Amino acid sequence: MSYPFFDRSQHNWLWLAAVCALPCAASPGFAATVVTLPRVDISTAQEDASIADSLLSGSVVDKSSARMSRLSSPDASSLFRNQPGFSSYGGGRLANLPVLNGMADDRVATVVDGMRINPACPNHMNPALSYIDPDSVETATAVAGLTSVSNGGDSLGGTIDVERADPRFARHGKILFTGRARGTYRSNGGGYSAAGSMTVANDTFSLRYNASYDQSEDYSGGGGIGKVGSTEYLRYTHDVTFGVHKKNHLLVLTFGQQDAPREGFANQHMDMTNNRSTYVNGKYVGDFDWGTLEARGHWQRVTHAMNMLDDKGGHTATKGMPMNDDQRSAGYSIKATIPLGRQHLLRLGSSFDHEGLKDWWPPLTGAGMMGPNTYNNINNGHRDRLGHFAEWEAQWTPRVSTLLGLRNDLVMMNTGDVAPYNMMNAANVNAANTFNATKHGRSDINFDVTALTRWKTTDSLTIEAGYARKSRAPNLYERYSWGQSQMASTMIGWFGDGNGYVGNTNLKSEVGNTASITFDWHDPTQAQRWGLKVQPYYTYVHNYINVRRLSSFTSQVSLLQFVNHNAQMYGINTSGHYTVWNTSRYGKGELTGVLNWVRGQDKVSHTGLYQQMPLNGTLGLNETVGPWTGRVEMNFVKAKDTVDWIRNEPRTPGYALLNLNGSYNWKMMTLTAGIDNVLNQPYYMPLGGILTHDLGNAGTGSRMPMPGMGRSFNVSLAATF
DSSP: OOOOOOOOOOOOHHHHHHHHTGGGGSOGGGGGGEEEOOOOOOOOSOSSOOTTTSOTTEEEOOHHHHHHHHHHOSOGGGGGTTSTTEEEEOSSTTOOEEEETTEEGGGEEEEETTEEOOOOSTTOOSOGGGGSOGGGEEEEEEEESOOOGGGOSSOSSEEEEEEEOOOEEEOTTOOEEEEEEEEEEETTTTEEEEEEEEEEEOSSEEEEEEEEEEEEOOOEEGGGTEEOSSOOEEEEEEEEEEEEEETTEEEEEEEEEEEEEEEOOTTSSOEEEEEEEEEEEEEEEEEETTEEEEEEEEEEEEEEEEEOOTTTOSOGGGTOOOEEEEEEEEEEEEEEEEEOSSSEEEEEEEEEEEEEEEEEEOOOTTOTTSOSSOEEEEEEEEEEEEEEEEEEEEEOSSSEEEEEEEEEEEEEEEOOOOBOSOSSOHHHHHHHHHHHTSOOOEEEEEEEEEEEEEEEEETTEEEEEEEEEEEEOOOHHHHHOOOOSHHHHTTOOSSOSOOEEEOOTTOOOEEEEEEEEEEEEEOSSTTOOEEEEEEEEEEEEEEEEEEEEEEESSSSOEEEEEEEEEEEEEEEEEEEEEEEEEETTTEEEEEEEEEEEEEEEETTTOOBOTTOOOSEEEEEEEEEETTEEEEEEEEEEOOBOOOOGGGTOOOBOOEEEEEEEEEEEETTEEEEEEEESTTOOOOBOTTSOBOGGGGOTTSOSOOOBOBOBOOEEEEEEEEEO
16 A cells, blocks of 8 residues: 655755764864763662662663664654563654553653643644653653652653753863764655754853754655655754752753644644744752752743644645644642661652643634634643652661652642534534533542562562552543534544544543562672563552543544543563673673563453553664674564454554664764664554544545554764864
8 A cells, every 4th residue: 555755845954964064163172171060969878779769660771772762763752662661652753652561641750851741732742752852862761660759640650751961061260162963864754853962161150052853754664565644744943051050059941942843643633733832941959968959840832733734635625624722831849858867768849730721723714614613622721730749768778678658649620611613513512512511620639659668689689569559630631622523523532543532521530559579680790791670560540541432423433432440451571681792802792682561451341451562572682892882683563462442443463673773983973873674574553543544534444553664774973072
């Protein structure tokens, strides 16, 4: 099957060349004066780091993996692609939604520079990780399953935390001028990216500018599938960071703006035709006699527009269907870390997050049912969350430590009255009248608990076991989406399944109870020659927000309403590494592996939970010889047979992909090259949803799953100065 390819105007390659040429215009001599301010060490004088900051269920993306991920994709979520318990889904190539242990999107606390960012879109086309380009990410951490209450509430599946680098400063009496630049080309889709950063600083003040540019046309599927329509993208990102460092105190302010003029979504009825984010983010970290104080604050405005790009087709006579969102968010977080002697640590914290959202669909002149009035979907809605926590960490013996945390979150939501396009569509008129006749205000009082024990049984085995009670309140669309016609309801939903969704003001908060144990076998010496980590887990969720079928528009498209059910998820994550050789002549060779399995079940409808990744794993061989680093990896995914029949979720066959990449460093330059899907295997993404245009106008199409990307030759040149 082939898909139309539309030639977009090519953007200025001179900008890319200029960024790559930056190092040639600067003197490398300044680099010797750099001082990188270390993060404040809040651990006590223990053998190991703080439990909350080093959970065995967590994984930190290393620099080598990050470099290879940046080569393949401009999406920050790709940084986690080979981490235990992680998967992702979405039709947009800049905006995949994260999944941890089978829990997706809002059920994962996604934090960017300390900010919890809610998607400002009924299709979740602009999730938190889409607002930071991978080149700006300094640290990327994923914690699947048990998470500490200090890492945030209002989530069930875990926490993803990405941070930009702290400002850099010069030695006393010196001036620092340093920077980096990178250009990348990807053959599949003709995509290219450019990113650069410059810093000017003395020993007290630091000023940094970051910029990035990403563009691609539609990609081609593997095995001759052809062009996959609505997979193009274009994005610009700029930010300025100002830092002040004085003794044990650090103040950081970041001002940024991102524009995404277009991004196709093959598994949605709509595409993103503009997304602009403007934000201010501040952080203060101070070390005092009594402990450490960290305070953050942020403000962001997002203006978002959706319509149909040319290759969607189907509504050219009416110029598509414009949909607009205006979101404003603001918040703060304060965390104090107080050592109570050498063996105890107390953390206290408070946070507040405000989300204000207006979602309206302008009328179209001469478009029949899409006028003459504005369709008000979310009319000045807001979601405010106030949270407090206390966390106690204790080191009872050199081998036994515990973590106990309590958290409370108060979530307050409301919205105004709504209105349809006109009075001719009986389904929407009745739905609007019913919605307006009810009180919209809702408050959820949620409590979280985390109790965890770490036991170093031997020098080569550490066991970490615990229990967590986590809660999540519904989002604005789950509660307040109201339209029930096919046209209106199919515009709602971030699942890529082509169905229509309607909200439910009576939804309760989800409450997940998770029990997990992690076995960490490792080399008892400092060589770290081998390691194996195994984590089985079980989660039972009360009031899990799933769906029930209200009616069927066609044989392929249903009207679904969000409802509370009980559900369970269980699985096992496994990761390991083994040093095969380590010699001065042949360098170091290391085998790495990840294996994940999860199963989710709705206990009321007795279906599989939607978008659960089948058994999957990655086996890789890394080699490092002097300035050369190479990797060969195989990704294995079993056939997806357990599906959600209520959503008509398609089954997908199993597949295996071969990927190659390597990098070479010399002086200030790094050349990275790779081949994704070397054998050009055809495959379908198990969590990718369906090609919505394949449904056909009458809804009698085949619900074809999203094809994966075919072979791509990628190359990147990076420089520092």
